[in-house]
Amino acid sequence: MQVESSEAFRKDGWRGRLSRFMPEAPKAFSVLSQGYGPGPLSRDLLSGITVGIVALPLAMAFAIASGASPAQGLVTAIVAGFIISFLGGSRFQIGGPTGAFVVIIYGTIAKYGMDGLLVATLLAGAMLMLFGLCRMGALIKFIPYPVTTGFTAGIGLLIFTQQMKDFLGLRMDKASPEFFASWEAYYANIGTMDQSTLIISGVTLVTIFCVRRWIPRIPAPFVAVVLASVLTAVYALPVDTIGSRFGGIPRTLPGFAMPHITLDLVREVFPAAVTIALLAGIESLLSAIVADGMTGDHHNSNTELVAQGLANIASVAMGGIPATGAIARTATNIKAGAFSPVSGMIHALFLVAFVYLLAPLASYIPLASLAGVLVVVAYDMSEPHRFKRLFKAPKSDVVVMLLTFGLTVVVDLTVAVWVGVVLASLLFMRRMSELTGIRRTLEFGSEGEAELLPKELHPDTNELDVPDGVEVYEIDGPFFFGCADRLNAIVRAMHKPPKVLILRMRHVPAIDATAVNSIEALHDKCKKRHVTIVLSGVRTQPMATLKRLGADKLFGQENITVNILQALDRAREIIASEPRPRGMMTSIAGPGPEAA
Missing domain, CATH: 3.30.750.24 (STAS domain)
Incomplete structure (x- = not known):
């Protein structure tokens, strides 16, 4: 028996051993085993570079909005993005930092520091792997629609709120993580608004909407950030940039380093870890479902969750932040003609090339431009048309949505998710009892x-x-x-x-x-x-x-x-x-x- 196991081990190789560890074989393995030639490679190369261009400003913007450094955002997009494509259960999934995490990351760093965030992300990664190995992928998809609508709209409003300091160029201390406290501080410092910063923010918004309207095939955020950076450099505008605030971006990737873990810290950050795991699971599976709808493919939710867990653990090991499947970047990947998960790996390698070859250019990117990009992201996340449409649903669904939205904005995202799910479950049980x-x-x-x-x-x-x-x-x-x-x-x-x-x-x-x-x-x-x-x-x-x-x-x-x-x-x-x-x-x- 021992001989047979050893022979199988040698015969299958590392790909076979990885496949046996996953609930099902990763999509990259199953797709590439069917044959891969110059035609598919050229498609993946073009789509991977396109998505990399889209991901570049978003990765830095999400990291800055979360209270982390732009370099951490790039590291997350590189490490987690590669692993999610390499080991994931979706053929077209693109992973990296997303807007859904901004609020929970910002609050976790404010309360427990960067080590607290990294420990929470490690725990979340382990939970995601456990979800996948226990075949719980289908269960996570049962999160009620009013709950997801409520907390995504709430997250959108909070992201918009957090960007107002850099968007308007207000001269004030770091904004409070509290919604009402932030707006009180903005109102008190409105007289410090900077005209140059406001011009850059406005140029970013106008450029994004114009490119979307007339040249939709070109990545609008990338064009807007490049244009804003050129204007800032040519006219020497006195605005904050990545270079002036963060000292630029290192030209190398960081080494392996795990955070300091203590039992007390684990207990403190555990609720945040649960929220990160749920958000990562929900958003990644929603993104995979969107990809299936656009292509007719079928993802494996359990394999996807295991890959998401591994990606978050690896991201922490390299000093990154939480990651998940990104719906907008995944859709861009498909529209750009991607053939296989190789496209997502090329997207990560493109970002590696940027770090090693073009990192000094990132120092010229104005923070007002990244704030403008996130204002658009916040609007897209909130989906006002979906929010408004749900008011025509049964009153119980409206109550769940509004309660989740209110708790996300005023109290805490963790509380909002738990309360929303519990309330939706109770209302569901009441409806079921009425049918009997x-x-x-x-x-x-x-x-x-x-x-x-x-x-x-x-x-x-x-x-x-x-x-x-x-x-x-x-x-x-x-x-x-x-x-x-x-x-x-x-x-x-x-x-x-x-x-x-x-x-x-x-x-x-x-x-x-x-x-x-x-x-x-x-x-x-x-x-x-x-x-x-x-x-x-x-x-x-x-x-x-x-x-x-x-x-x-x-x-x-x-x-x-x-x-x-x-x-x-x-x-x-x-x-x-x-x-x-x-x-x-x-x-x-x-x-x-x-x-x-």
Whole structure:
């Protein structure tokens, strides 16, 4: 056995070993194994350079807005971007720093310092890998749409707020991470606004919108930043630049260095780590879904999550910040004609070339121009049309969206995500419980029920032949803890107890432990009143649950029937074999109200 393992190890090579570690083979491996020639390479080369040009100003802008250095943004785009393309589950995914992280990174650095952010990112990377290895990729996609709309709109507003200092050229201390405190400080320092800075910001905005409108194939942020940098240098405008504030960008990549980790720091940053992991998972899978919709390809969510986790861990090891799949850059990659994940790797290599060959040029980039780029990003993230459209949705969805939005802006993104998900889940359970009804019935049922019966048992009429002393109630819909207490309505509806109570469960696709406990409680109440419960039409999942919890023994196998006709036959047997105790009525008074 040992020999076979060693032979397989040598035969598969490093690619085979990596594939076995991942939930499924990375897309790069599966695509390249089908053949790769000069044609696909030329497509990937062109698209990779195009995306690299787009990513260059965005990586630096997102890092600066997050409270990090522009060099950290570039390192993140290089390291994480390469790994996400190399090991990811999406054919066209482009990874790197994104706007979704700006708020949480900024707050984490302000509270715990850079080491706190790096430790939180390490934890988030480990969580993402665990999510993928445990096949949880599909679960993350169940984050409700009103929650994602609310927090992305809130993030957009916060990014816009944080850029106002550099956008307007205000002479003030570093802006507060708090929304209202920031605007109070801006108002107090509005008189220090710099005209040159405002001109550069305005030129950036106008250039982006004009390029988008008339030359959409050209990367608008890159054109805007280059134009603003040229104007700043030619006219010697007195504005802050990357060189004046950060001293430029190193011409080499940093070495391997892990942050100092302590148990106390891990405990403190754990909530932020959970938020980073959730945001990275959500945004990367949303980006992969967008790519699938544009190309007809199909991504593997679990492999993508493992790659995202590895990318974030590697980014921290090189001094970078959190990364995830970037929707806009991924879409640009596809529109530029990408063929395979090699395009994303070339995008990372392009950024490496910039660092080693052209890093001094970055010193001339005005911060007002990067602030202008992020103002546009903030607008794109907030998606006002989607936000406005959700006001036409059910009120519960509107409440979830507004609460998530408000908590993101005023309190904290971590709190907003948790509260939004919990509230949306509670509202979902309420809606599901509303779909499940319990009612008294005298009808045989639809043709769907008849199909479950042998032909010789088909009734000639749609009305049940219910003998005296028997009541029939039907549960319609999934029976779980959200509606289990409705069984009490059956007992309340019985002014005088019947001899047999039949519960029809033909329309119950699933049942949980709380509902089983509720049925058992109903059984105990009925037993005290000398009422026998007969279950009818129990389906596969409910029957399996009853057996696992031992409830089938409580009712007795003879009282769990396949269909309503067998249940009525069983009821007649009970009535015939067990005489009613003296003084007990043989029927209920009147039909009784329907149970809600």
